[in-house]
Amino acid sequence: MAERTVFFVSDRTGVTAETLGHSLLTQFDAIRFKAVTVPFVDSVGKAARVARQIDGEADRTGCRPIVFTSFVHNAIRAPLLRSRGLVLDYFAEFLGALEEELGVRSSHTLGKTHGMLDTRSYNSRIDATHFAMDSDDGHGVIHYDQADLILTGVSRSGKTPTCLYLALQYGVFAANYPLTEDDMESDRLPAALNDHRQKLYGLTIAPGRLAQLRRERRPGGNYASAGQVRFELRSAEHIYRKYGIRYIDTTQRSIEEISSTILSETGIKRRANP
């Protein structure tokens, strides 16, 4: 299978160009892509060097490289447009329509550097991250009044990464509390969660997938056994239904999908934007 080289070039981090580029490239299953990210291209000289690199790849592979760009400063982009890559620039594509609709020119067009950190949004994300760390795995119950959300579920069902993603991307204060075998045998919600039922959201996962995840963590033993995994998941789901806790199956879902679903279903307000 032929490999196509893809460049992500930006005068900033390139994260936006990457996110957008990957979401397009995943639509082409049959092609293998080799990704090259070049962030902080903040001068025409640096852009000219990247343009030469693009042309080099065109020579080497015999294929036109695909180039996703996002430049705050338009002028820097010029050498790339003269390269032999296919340059896809979403600023160039959309800003015109937006300027017309809004009746003002963008700071991009005006050549202004704004890009100053949005401190409030930044602080929210940091604070939420520390909150998630401090309230991981049943710790920090005393701070549940501050929580926007408390995730619960069995070990390795996806609680920790989801909490951290919600914190880092959206500034949401998410704690997580594991359901233990005691909870399952008593078929009761842990006391620590009882006062915060309206903040609870459950995770579940297919038994086969959970067994696999647990084996990777701790091979052998009861923890990853088919019987144990099935018992825990059945008990957890029973508790969710008994106490009217909404829950989501994480098996075929990315962390982004789990997080979006929870935010969308609960209506929790974001303190920051991705």
Add this chain to the structure above:
Amino acid sequence: MAERTVFFVSDRTGVTAETLGHSLLTQFDAIRFKAVTVPFVDSVGKAARVARQIDGEADRTGCRPIVFTSFVHNAIRAPLLRSRGLVLDYFAEFLGALEEELGVRSSHTLGKTHGMLDTRSYNSRIDATHFAMDSDDGHGVIHYDQADLILTGVSRSGKTPTCLYLALQYGVFAANYPLTEDDMESDRLPAALNDHRQKLYGLTIAPGRLAQLRRERRPGGNYASAGQVRFELRSAEHIYRKYGIRYIDTTQRSIEEISSTILSETGIKRRANP
């Protein structure tokens, strides 16, 4: 100041539409936007309801709403195109050019649902996240052989959120190790770090900003005092220079910028894409 309503609509999570939209909207400082995210719009009926909501906002505000969309299934989008919003569709804009260049049709155009989780990439992100959690704040030194990167710096300089972001976005195994007053007074690298110098990267931050962050965490006392903060930062930077450790000032940088810079400077290979 007038407020303009912006919709992010998708048959999946909407993260792509939001990323695109926010990066464009930040170019218009003078306008206040009210954001409405509607993910998982996976039927024409749901899309028709969103279209009515868009028209309702047009009536209520007397302004045309801006609508960022990213639909894997094109057909579902139709009702939005008949709404009174300005619809900016990322896929519609770029997929044609990519299909032409690559000489194949996209799964989007073919109406295929792929969207299956990329399990390897997913597992990398989860494993890296657990690694970051287990090696936070100087823990897990025994696992440093597995680390791609070890961040160091004084308390509250941004180590933890950066490690978690690198894990969640890129599947990079990043540990972090705090520099303590003992290290500073001895002006020596902690023993735990000595064997892994090539994996080290330092963080620093402006004294005023650090004092502010520490005051928010623990008001009063020596921890957040101007003298203490200046002493710690001066000592940390001295250690970085003495041992040839690259470092970055996090003061005016977002977590994304810090992470991109480190990846770009070290050439650490990503195990997953954002």
